[in-house]
Amino acid sequence: MFGFTRPSDSADSGEQTAYPKARTDEQWREVLSPQEYQVLRLAGTERAYTGEHTGNHEVGVYSCRACGTELFRSEQKFDSHCGWPSFYSALAGDRVEEIEDRSFGSVRTEVRCAACGSHMGHVFAGEGYDTPTDLRYCINSISMRFEPAAPEA
């Protein structure tokens, strides 16, 4: 397992060690595909309507593709027609971390896995979707792994 926490090598990259399932950049490159790495570790965005989970209506759980932590459930998934899987709520409030993102000249809220710090997508509020929270967690398919619920015995 991960029996060590290495102090950050350079002064400006100290934030990653705060996550319980953090890995070094080198380790992430080993365990993730280049496409996964691009989104999860470099906060990229997959192209709309290309992700495998966008139109998925199966019952189950969505976990972080990088570390396996369960983050979202199909019960909170809804059809936003924005081209990415959308949820009105995360599994539990502390499973994801929300960070102000000022890239691309606007202020958005980035969603990261709270366990490993990997980029999931963004959350938008007040768009008027008919959901209990009026939030839209707009999450990259490639950031998540879907596990269907066990069939009823």
Ligand SMILES: [Zn+2]
């Ligand atoms: Zn994670």
